[in-house]
Amino acid sequence: MCDFIMNDFEPSSAAAWKQKIQFELQGADYNKTLLTKTNEGITIKPFYHLDDFEKITIPSAEINPKICKKVVISNEKQANLEAIKAFRNGVNSLKFVADTIFNIDEVFRNLLNKNIEFHFQLNFLSEEFLLKLIEFLSNEMSYLNIDIIGNLAKTGNWYKNLNTDFKTIENLLQKNNSKFILSVNANIYQNAGANTVQQVAYALAHVNEYFTKFDANIASKIQFNFATGSNYFFEISKIRAFRYLYNLILSKYNTSANAQIYSEPSLRNKTLFHKITNTFRSNTEIESAVLGGSNTISNEFSSEELLQNNLLKNTQHIVKGTYYIEAITKQITEKALTIFKEIEKSGGFLSQLKEGTIQRKIKENAQKEQTQFESRTLVLVGANKFQNKITSLKEDVDKNLLQKKKARKTLIIPITTKRLSEKLELKKLKNEA
């Protein structure tokens, strides 16, 4: 197609490119100057070229991703009004967050039969209530996101105990095998400081505990919740690597499924001050989540204007063939598979959670990042660098990020959200007070 250009100029090989770079470096060390080593143990090269092309084939799903708005239910009427308003603004996916059972009729007033998908984040487990909710939403697309293992990992405790929790799920699954009951909340691992390879491996080992208990015919009815960090291309690759490995593992169960993926912006890199930086961060995170192939994306920290962004429409095919993304996807996949195998060999995810191995591994990576944050090789604009370039306003503080911490006795060490800038910010708040 570009013959008229091809006639005038010669193509170059990867070797010729590298040689040119080395010549211009004038003796400086290529490896030290131009390679980026990540915490995953992956090396980013200064360029990727057709000559070194490699890829794995990702199971593709036709996805028109939905943008989801979170609605916290503390008062049913208010939650309902908030949901209706969002729907009127073009939102076609809602996530209801609740700490206790609520009046279902009131929350869903005027919201049914509108082609809205409903997600839930319920911080309790009540079989009776869930059955009612399922029945009420029987004609709607809904995702209950019940994750007893995720709850154990996050809080350190079962809802009641191992047997009762599993029994509840078993009952729910038996009565409703066509519904999305279960989820794997891998966002916990990202928010606590696990790297992309660990997140993929843990999500797989986590779901395999459900397969071991309930068999893999539930594989197409599980929602995977991922948190997306700011490492743009690694986040795209993370989701692709997961899709590949999900089916690889399912092949052992003689089945296959397209993973249902829900992505939300990470909390790890959000800062208390300068809301605008969080908005931009989450905008790039949403891009990564879309391009990686998420089915639903939370617009938290971001605005509903995002719905107008044409990047969000049918764009996962764009990544295909991209040298860099294909190479990184392959490497994340390889490394995650190795970790997954190790976990399985040593008795599985639950056993490693009880031993504290998963917690220790996440902490190691989180600590590495924290050290990088402190030495400013890992930058959060306005927090540990460029404070002078950003003007801060008193009201420009995202108070939702301040966690309430309750100390309680736990069965295992909980995997909690750790924001990189938290320590620094609390110190600053203290000094200002």
Add this chain to the structure above:
Amino acid sequence: MKRKDFSDLKIETQNEKDVYFEHEEFIAGTAPFLRGIYPTMYLEKPLETKILVEFSSPQKCNTFIKEHITKGYKYFTFHINSNNTNPIDEKETGGILISNTEDVKTLFNEIKLQNLEITIYTENNTLNVIKLLNLGLRELQTSLENLNFNIQLNTSANIIDVFEYFIQHNIKSIEISNTRSIENKTPEADLADLLFTSYVCIQHHVSKGNTIDSIANKISFNLKLGNKHFIEIAKARSARMLWAKIIHLFNPKKQASYALKLHATIENATTILPAIFGGYQSATSFETEQLVALEETGITKTVDPWAGSNYMEQKTAEITSKAWLLFEGLKNK
């Protein structure tokens, strides 16, 4: 259920692309510069952040510039409004109100201009604005030729007059821009106009007995980015290849003449990423968002990260061939 044994699972790697385009083997740092003008791009030459200055009061601008100098900035874009000098548009244009040399002196008062690089952009008569600036600068005991001034010149402006002045006064560089004319234009039509405007200037210069190498690297493009993310990236890659193709017509001696520098004008924060992906040299942009994009997303760690994307390479090829046809059409008119 008994735990499965996963120990023999293996991933299958492929080394063949599904779709391949001939131009994919052009690299960065070598003509036609498909993947960027420097072999390692941002790894060694970071994107320059230009600060837009456009308060109507020259006094306010002066304070604003001084503040930014203390924050470490040295690249500025001045949007100048000389509304007494034959505005091209009848509508109110915004920008720094400069109508006489006193305003120029207020604007630059006690600023060490030799340490800065300044791009001038106006919606009024560009030549009149530059002349006025130069008069003001002379009263400050300096002049355009002694400073790092870049002039933005719109494809629709009266090019040759400005170009002549530009050459006579040895101004650092000229940025051919689409910032006024991008609406409702296809990327190929936009590129064809930019290339043709440059071609006219170069042709004019060379016809007077000058060499191509004395002018090619003084001309660059300043592009306003639209909201079609991936088209903007493909367009930047096409622009570099087409520039090299056109410069080749004049038989340059220097490789640098083949390299087109790109400057981005960002009006919507979401278009910062495509500017970086496209391998631009500078961006007049939102400071905070640009810092986050450059410092936190890791996107500058490898050159031309979207290379190889079947979609991106196809769009690059399409825009390149269509823009070339349109350019030839303009040239042969």
